[in-house]
Amino acid sequence: MTTYKLLLLPGDGIGPEVMSEVEKVVGWLKRAGLADFETERDLVGGAAIDVHGKPLADETLARADAADAILLGAVGGPKWNGVPYDIRPEAGLLRLRKDLGLFANLRPAICYPALADASALKRELVEGLDIMIVRELTGGVYFGEPKEITTLDDGSKRAVDTQVYTTAEIERIAHVAFDLAQKRSGRVASAEKNNVMKTGVLWKEVVTRVHAEHYAQVELEHVLADNCAMQLVRRPKQFDVLVTDNLFGDVLSDVAAMLTGSLGMLPSASLGAVDARGTRKALYEPVHGSAPDIAGKGFANPIAMIGSLAMCLRYSFGLGEAADLVEGAITRALAAGARTRDIVGEGQTPISTAEMGDAILREL
Amino acid sequence: MTTYKLLLLPGDGIGPEVMSEVEKVVGWLKRAGLADFETERDLVGGAAIDVHGKPLADETLARADAADAILLGAVGGPKWNGVPYDIRPEAGLLRLRKDLGLFANLRPAICYPALADASALKRELVEGLDIMIVRELTGGVYFGEPKEITTLDDGSKRAVDTQVYTTAEIERIAHVAFDLAQKRSGRVASAEKNNVMKTGVLWKEVVTRVHAEHYAQVELEHVLADNCAMQLVRRPKQFDVLVTDNLFGDVLSDVAAMLTGSLGMLPSASLGAVDARGTRKALYEPVHGSAPDIAGKGFANPIAMIGSLAMCLRYSFGLGEAADLVEGAITRALAAGARTRDIVGEGQTPISTAEMGDAILREL
Ligand SMILES: CC(C)[C@H](C(=O)O)[C@@H](O)C(=O)O
């Protein structure tokens, strides 16, 4: 049996608590003989600043590069508000994404039936919701240069961020979206602001061409990003695969996640290009943040993190059956009434992070 | 009595139909002796392209500059999809905003009690909702240079947009937001992505300083734009005044508008700086677009456009009482059951654009 090298980067806030629950599941997968892992733990974000003075040590990046997959908790928190911009906690995560070439961020927004009532939206609008947001993750305004603040002669300041996209960057993310759509409903919506942004013009042009040349059987719709945000609230089930740039993807995926009423439940995958050996770099993390306000209290929901492990089994290791087992156990634990505080309904008693992990293990 | 010069720019799609209803109300205000107007009509957007070959003729800009206020319908539509980028319909609107210095875009998101059920959100989350989004409108990625697509040696392309903000630009929009908050609940939320963007870092810094120096009694909260989008869906009533940049404002104001369930109902104001005579340039327009699919059918809801006139009376002419009369008539017409198609409930019969205009006139 192949032994997979898994790097665990719990990070900050609730990251370590939810990662501990993943370790239980990893232990079970080993004992059950379903997969073999060699796991390492390392630091990222504020936790790395505290030890190394920067949010991603070079050794950690080297380990990440050597790993078969990375599981990350979350980064950031008020403790590090005062650190210089270049070494803020988020910079560690951004460097991992950029230096490992993790250009394709897959963010499923799925509404679990047991939780449909937790959504702010009316039940009938979100019940059965299953959107896959494909967000470009290594380009756009996140990394374009110049990105700087300069001081003008009169002492006032001028800040600049630059959004850059090339044909090649758009092509490869378009392929990811269309390939996914072929395995799903066969529908892709592409969101940009071509009426205001030149990157939007190029985005639309390239997506249109990739579609015409390779995926004529997929249904493609172009939608302006502002209208897309609106449509996500109005009638979310009209979307299946939604492809967009780094910044719009950041906002739209958060809107989509919130629709499901269960932010603490949603995993994500960040994937690199497929190399000559047929493998690709990959990082898996919950959509939620580090939630410093509830860190250490045992309130956090570990399902997004455990779901990230399931995505890892499926996308990185081809272990679809093991992934199904883990996801099935999550669904059954929920159906049996297990609820952390973020998803507790009227008349239900919340359980702790560790109890939720145990409830899932019992179902395995 | 002062005679106000009002420039009407109906634009494209449903723009002309909804503008006709405004003209009825303007006629009534004159007849009732409440205000005197000199109105002119001119072209913008696709309608101007068809006649002048560009979306805003120089004479129209001169007229806009000379007017006391501008009412605009909407611009754009598939008919002009093929025109060169620099003369697309939206460029007419963007030039009006930029050349007239209309830097402050006020977008109220109000949930009308009679329409709370039309929202995708649960009634209790949106009933009584009253948010004022203050969007910076003449800076950011909309106008920064370079903004271009270049062809590389290998024939592929590279597109660039540039987001620029200066201290002065952020200061003046912050003042608008804090001044408004003082007349409202005394709370401001400021949204940016300082964890990724340098313009976000400067934005937060300047808003924090303006607050400390001039508005210590206002409550200020900083929120990341992605989280803000999420919170708007999760618990919208936590916000009162929300100040943000041009691009985030575009997306967040659309989300907020959609929450109210009545996009066809929401007006907006775009204001310039107050000059030596105490007046300011101003343009009023609905938040909704040109809706080419329903144009000419009499389905459009004229309330956002008539509400834009009411905002104009209040903000540009100091005619608060006349504005109250118009807004009161809208509320009563709705309470009496008048519904265009976009807001029709179960068991109700929709009326046409003109019938809605007449229903409002009857209440006046
Ligand atoms: C933490 C932050 C830098 C990050 C982003 O903006 O990409 C986060 O919001 C996300 O969506 O993963």
Ligand SMILES: CC(C)[C@H](C(=O)O)[C@@H](O)C(=O)O
């Ligand atoms: C029509 C378009 C250029 C415009 C914008 O992006 O500002 C519109 O979406 C708006 O919000 O007023």
